[in-house]
Amino acid sequence: MIKKLLAGSAVVIFLTGASWALSATQQTTFTVTVTSVFELSIDQGVIDFGRMRPGETKWNIPASAVNVVAKTNSGKPWYLKLSNDSPFNSANYIIPNSNFYWTGWTGGAGKWYGTANDQMSTAPKIVYASAAGEENNLPNGTSNHFKFKLAVPENQAPGYYMTTVKFTMTE
Numbered sequence: 001m002i003k004k005l006l007a008g009s010a011v012v013i014f015l016t017g018a019s020w021a022l023s024a025t026q027q028t029t030f031t032v033t034v035t036s037v038f039e040l041s042i043d044q045g046v047i048d049f050g051r052m053r054p055g056e057t058k059w060n061i062p063a064s065a066v067n068v069v070a071k072t073n074s075g076k077p078w079y080l081k082l083s084n085d086s087p088f089n090s091a092n093y094i095i096p097n098s099n100f101y102w103t104g105w106t107g108g109a110g111k112w113y114g115t116a117n118d119q120m121s122t123a124p125k126i127v128y129a130s131a132a133g134e135e136n137n138l139p140n141g142t143s144n145h146f147k148f149k150l151a152v153p154e155n156q157a158p159g160y161y162m163t164t165v166k167f168t169m170t171e
Helices: 002-018
Strands: 038-042 057-072 079-084 088-090 093-095 100-106 125-129 142-151 165-170
Touching (some): 057 165, 100 125, 125 142
Antiparallel strands (some): 057 142, 079 125, 100 142
16 A cells, blocks of 8 residues: 555656746847827918909808818927918008908817907917817827908909918927
8 A cells, every 4th residue: 555655656746747847038128219299280272262353352261161280299288370471462562461361160179269350460379279188189189270351452453462371380
């Protein structure tokens, strides 16, 4: 009986010893640099009021609105500003900015500074301030929509008039 018990113990010890395996571990470190995103896009590059007569006013141009999308992951509050480089001009003639207006609305949660009839200015004006949570608004960004109004003065000289409207995103 003792011989059988010892033989059984030897088998158990042998089997237990066989389950021990050698092991070696190595590790590596993975890294990534996430780039900063701070970008602004508009969906329309040219807005045409078309042919207008002296004394005529057109508003809600363009009909579909200009969509301005601001995207950032900077973690800081940001602002959208609007201005134009100069009043509408054609050679030596201008249509004053007092005749050029903007209006719009926001799809964001921040503060919209526009009213129903804001006059265009060559000095950048804040039109939108981001809200908490919009400091990182990826992937979709924050959309702001703009429409414009132009009143051609009654005594305006004929010509092809042009101005450049600038949308600027700042922190």
